[in-house]
Amino acid sequence: MRLIFQAYSMLFILGNLMASQSQSSGGKDAINTTIINFNNEKMQITWATRELFHNENVSFFYTFGESKHKVWKPCTTYLLDQDYNSGCLFKTEGPTLAISIRNSNGSEELYSKKLKADFYIKPSPPENVTFFWKEDTVTVSCNKPERNAWCLRLELQYKSKFDKEWQSRTSKCCSIGEQGFDPRKCYAFRVRLSRLVPYCNVVNYSSDWEAETFWMNGMLLDSCDDDVTPQSKTVIILSCSLSVLSMKLILTILLCKWQRFRTSVLPTIPDPKHSLGDLFNDHNGNLQEWLDKNDHVMLQTKLEYEEPVSITEAESQHEDGNNSEKPEPLEKILTFPAAAENNDGKAAEIACLIPASNTTAPFASFHVMNDDTYVML
Numbered sequence: 240m241r242l243i244f245q246a247y248s249m250l251f252i253l254g255n256l257m258a259s260q261s262q263s264s265g266g267k268d269a270i271n272t273t274i275i276n277f278n279n280e281k282m283q284i285t286w287a288t289r290e291l292f293h294n295e296n297v298s299f300f301y302t303f304g305e306s307k308h309k310v311w312k313p314c315t316t317y318l319l320d321q322d323y324n325s326g327c328l329f330k331t332e333g334p335t336l337a338i339s340i341r342n343s344n345g346s347e348e349l350y351s352k353k354l355k356a357d358f359y360i361k362p363s364p365p366e367n368v369t370f371f372w373k374e375d376t377v378t379v380s381c382n383k384p385e386r387n388a389w390c391l392r393l394e395l396q397y398k399s400k401f402d403k404e405w406q407s408r409t410s411k412c413c414s415i416g417e418q419g420f421d422p423r424k425c426y427a428f429r430v431r432l433s434r435l436v437p438y439c440n441v442v443n444y445s446s447d448w449e450a451e452t453f454w455m456n457g458m459l460l461d462s463c464d465d466d467v468t469p470q471s472k473t474v475i476i477l478s479c480s481l482s483v484l485s486m487k488l489i490l491t492i493l494l495c496k497w498q499r500f501r502t503s504v505l506p507t508i509p510d511p512k513h514s515l516g517d518l519f520n521d522h523n524g525n526l527q528e529w530l531d532k533n534d535h536v537m538l539q540t541k542l543e544y545e546e547p548v549s550i551t552e553a554e555s556q557h558e559d560g561n562n563s564e565k566p567e568p569l570e571k572i573l574t575f576p577a578a579a580e581n582n583d584g585k586a587a588e589i590a591c592l593i594p595a596s597n598t599t600a601p602f603a604s605f606h607v608m609n610d611d612t613y614v615m616l
Contacts, residue, residue: 270286270287270291270340270350271286271287272284272285272286272338272352273285273286273326274354274359274442275359275361275444276331276356276357276359276360276361277331277360277361277363278360278361278362278363279331279356279357279360279386280330280331281328281329281330281331282301282328282329282330282331282336282356282359283318283326283327283328284299284301284326284327284338285318285325285326286325286326286340286350287325288320288323288324288325289320289321289323292323292349295342295343296323296324296343297324297340297341297342297343297349298313298314298324298340298341298342298343298344298345299313299314299317299324299327299338299339299340299341300312300313300314300338300339300340300341300345301314301327301329301336301337301338301339302336302337303332303333303335303336303337303356304333304335305335309337311339312329313345314327314329315329316328316329331356333356334355334356334357335353335354335355335356336353336354336355336356337351337352337353337354338351338352338353338354339351357439358439358440358441358442359440359441359442359444360434360439360440360444361434361444361445361446362384362391362432362433362434362444362445362446363432363446364431364432364446364447364448364449365381365382365393365413365430365431365432365446365449366381366382367381367382368380368381368430368449368452369381370428370452370454370459372454372456372457375418375419375420375421375422376416376417376418376420377416377417377418377420377428377454378414378415378416379393379395379414379415379416379417379428379430380413380414380415381393381412381413381414381430381432382413383412383413384412384413387439388412388413389411389412390434390435390438390439390440391412391413391432391433391434391435392409392410392411392412392432392433392434392435393409393410393411393412393413393414393415393430393431393432394407394408394409394430394431394432394433394445395407395408395409395410395415395417395428395429395430396408396428396429396430396448397417397426397427397428397429398426398427399421399424399425399426399427399463400424400425400427400463401424405429409433412432415430422455422456422457423456424455425453425454425455425460425463426453426454426455426463427451427452427453427463428451428452428453428454429448429449429450429451429452430448430449431445431446431447431448431449432445432446433445433446
């Protein structure tokens with residue numbers, strides 16, 4: 240029984256192949272045509288115009304069905320090759336098709352052919368493709384077509400970013416499984432449908448590839464250039480944060496070192512306005528006026544500073560029993576010119592404070608020089 244079934248199958252296939260062979264008429268005995276039935280919805284038939292019909296524009300007619308009284312329909316949508324008709328696109332209306340190529344006005348038939356439209360089907364790309372991952376195994380499936388699903392095969396191709404060639408697997412429509420995927424690698428996947436030859440098609444037509452998808456360890460990625468797991472992203476973020484904090488710390492230490500170096504090499508010069516504020520604020524920089532007002536304070540400060548030193552020196556000399564020619568440093572300091580004997584205290588203080596014409600006397604943060612008094616900052 241099995242052999243009988245196989246014999247009937249072969250006879251059926253041979254009958255369809257013979258029905259699909261061309262039946263020629265006119266002067267063209269052999270014309271190569273390309274026939275595509277797009278998912279049993281639209282037919283596209285093309286021919287080599289420039290090789291077969293030199294400088295001649297032909298017309299195309301077609302009809303569906305087995306009726307002896309054929310009703311030919313003219314082509315309404317031509318495909319052009321350098322302004323010459325080179326093909327026709329029309330709607331699929333049945334399993335049996337007859338075509339006729341004629342001269343430009345349709346009065347003379349140049350070529351005719353009868354064929355099985357179902358043997359030239361080019362399927363559409365698979366719809367609603369899903370990926371199911373379980374450890375190192377992936378299962379790919381798509382929607383099952385309503386008609387002749389047994390004629391279709393689902394083809395899966397995949398490769399990692401380390402592979403140069405696609406690896407291919409084929410299975411019945413509409414599911415396929417494959418194992419052995421490395422969870423550390425990113426893979427690109429694509430699928431398509433193809434028709435069985437010679438059982439369903441006389442031409443090996445496959446659908447266009449479905450859009451590629453990229454997966455890594457069961458996670459969908461935009462591309463294999465982005466094969467970064469969430470854990471590694473967290474590590475990168477933490478590393479960047481630590482790097483920024485380290486840079487801030489290093490910059491702070493360098494800044495402190497720079498401040499110390501700058502202070503040691505270029506010490507700051509105090510502003511006399513802070514130590515002599517009353518000179519500039521109360522006297523507008525008038526040194527003589529400021530001296531007249533503050534000379535008694537300076538004299539008192541000097542006396543308080545030098546008196547203990549003088550007394551100490553006198554006591555030291557007395558204890559050593561050394562009668563030198565200069566036993567009276569305190570009297571020298573406290574002795575004033577004649578103006579002091581006449582009770583002119585003011586003149587005596589000025590005589591002690593104002594230096595001679597060619598000397599320099601220090602006052603806090605400035606110097607008084609000569610009779611032409613000025614401030615050196």
